[in-house]
Amino acid sequence: MQSLTFLGIESSCDDTAAAVVRHVPGAAAQILASVVDGQVALHAPFGGVVPELAARAHAERLDFCVERALAEAGVSLSDLDGIAVTAGPGLIGGVLSGVMCAKGIAAGTGLPLVGVNHLAGHALTPRLTDGLAFPYLMLLVSGGHCQFLRVAGVEDYTRLGGSIDDAPGEAFDKVAKLLGLPQPGGPAVEAAAKTGDARRFALPRPLLDRPGCDMSFSGLKTAVLRTRDRLAADQGGLHLQDRADICAGFQAAVADVLGEKTRRALDLAPVTGFAVAGGVAANSAIRAVLETVCLAKGVPFLAPPLRLCTDNAAMIAWAGIERFRAGARDGMDLMARPRWPL
Ligand code: KG4
Ligand code: ZN
Numbered sequence: 001m002q003s004l005t006f007l008g009i010e011s012s013c014d015d016t017a018a019a020v021v022r023h024v025p026g027a028a029a030q031i032l033a034s035v036v037d038g039q040v041a042l043h044a045p046f047g048g049v050v051p052e053l054a055a056r057a058h059a060e061r062l063d064f065c066v067e068r069a070l071a072e073a074g075v076s077l078s079d080l081d082g083i084a085v086t087a088g089p090g091l092i093g094g095v096l097s098g099v100m101c102a103k104g105i106a107a108g109t110g111l112p113l114v115g116v117n118h119l120a121g122h123a124l125t126p127r128l129t130d131g132l133a134f135p136y137l138m139l140l141v142s143g144g145h146c147q148f149l150r151v152a153g154v155e156d157y158t159r160l161g162g163s164i165d166d167a168p169g170e171a172f173d174k175v176a177k178l179l180g181l182p183q184p185g186g187p188a189v190e191a192a193a194k195t196g197d198a199r200r201f202a203l204p205r206p207l208l209d210r211p212g213c214d215m216s217f218s219g220l221k222t223a224v225l226r227t228r229d230r231l232a233a234d235q236g237g238l239h240l241q242d243r244a245d246i247c248a249g250f251q252a253a254v255a256d257v258l259g260e261k262t263r264r265a266l267d268l269a270p271v272t273g274f275a276v277a278g279g280v281a282a283n284s285a286i287r288a289v290l291e292t293v294c295l296a297k298g299v300p301f302l303a304p305p306l307r308l309c310t311d312n313a314a315m316i317a318w319a320g321i322e323r324f325r326a327g328a329r330d331g332m333d334l335m336a337r338p339r340w341p342l
Contacts, residue, residue, distance in 0.1 A: 161261065252287070
């Protein structure tokens with residue numbers, strides 16, 4: 001097997017990212033540089049990601065991120081063996097910016113180009129960080145995704161279940177909004193929950209009574225809305241402790257649902273380990289529940305460092321290396337795809 005150094009480019013949502021990853025066979029993969037230029041401040045006034053603004057910012061920032069990643073890694077284009085780029089799924093303007101940038105570099109240098117599915121980038125991260133062997137179970141939980149994947153090979157993914165409505169991160173963000181907490185809602189809700197009593201309000205555990213690994217979070221959000229409105233009507237507003245108790249109750253409900261569905265997903269087929277990815281994996285209460293479930297099942301629990309759980313280009317460079325080793329090559333006809341199931 002050949003040593004490979006890849007440039008990775010990611011621009012499918014609101015992070016412009018470039019990274020350089022090197023893999024020497026027999027050794028752990030090295031992230032030589034990972035630059036993430038987030039757009040949180042840009043979209044904050046609008047209460048969500050504005051696709052047109054995101055696309056423009058990606059187009060403006062990509063060159064700069066690539067240059068910085070190469071400089072931080074101490075490599076030049078001639079030291080690279082290939083370019084990997086997120087080709088979907090995501091906001092099409094952003095994905096196009098990244099694909100065009102990668103094609104430009106590939107055309108100018110003659111380096112191989114490998115298109116990567118953003119979800120495969122997340123799904124292969126436990127191999128970048130821990131060299132986890134196939135097959136393993138992966139839970140992707142972010143603001144846009146919620147699914148269990150059985151990862152049996154570089155191109156072998158089975159979706160075992162997922163949310164039939166909101167992603168948990170989206171639910172955290174909406175709950176924060178309902179309670180007047182800042183965005184992104186996840187960290188704000190987690191902080192408020194620390195001083196809350198999770199048992200004060202009886203919030204639902206949607207779909208736990210049904211078999212399988214599918215989940216639902218929109219009813220939970222509606223239950224929070226009703227609880228808030230009832231309190232507001234009864235006492236004229238929400239006290240600090242009410243907010244804390246609602247946050248604690250909501251977080252416990254999400255953790256319970258994810259924990260129980262993880263238990264079921266682990267029962268479906270034997271795996272070498274269980275890994276989480278996505279922004280919601282930052283939540284320590286949720287992590288603790290998932291870790292307990294894995295411990296009880298005797299399955300190793302992996303939570304990659306947060307900077308590799310959220311959107312980044314190191315995972316894209318790594319997925320590019322894995323796909324390249326498996327024989328994948330793309331040409332100038334590589335398409336940017338807004339939808340692209342694994
Ligand atoms: O993976 P990510 O950075 O971006 C995508 O959605 O692709 O995830 C962001 C989501 C947001 O919805 C945010 O509220 C949530 O992850 N999040 C959290 C926490 N930190 C971030 N949710 C719960 N608890 C947290 N500590
Ligand atoms: Zn992502």
